[in-house]
Amino acid sequence: LRPALAALVAHVRSGGAKRLAVERFDGVPVVESDAMILLVESGFLAGPRRAVLRP
Structure with missing residues (x-):
């Protein structure tokens, strides 16, 4: 999972997306998952309902 996250972070930080938000992971809210x-x-910021990555 770490290599995939690194690729997503690189994509967002290179300007490939304005932001990336993860609200669910494996069917459960991301804030309740081990993935948080x-x-x-x-590099994601933890919010009350999701994790957000901005460039």
Whole structure:
């Protein structure tokens, strides 16, 4: 999962997208999932309902 997250972060930071928000992971809210830690470690900001990555 880490290599895929790194590719997404690189894409957003290179201007490929204005932002990327993750609200659900494997069918559950991302804030309740183990993936939230990986997202934050990758550079996403933790919000009350989602993780957001901006360039």
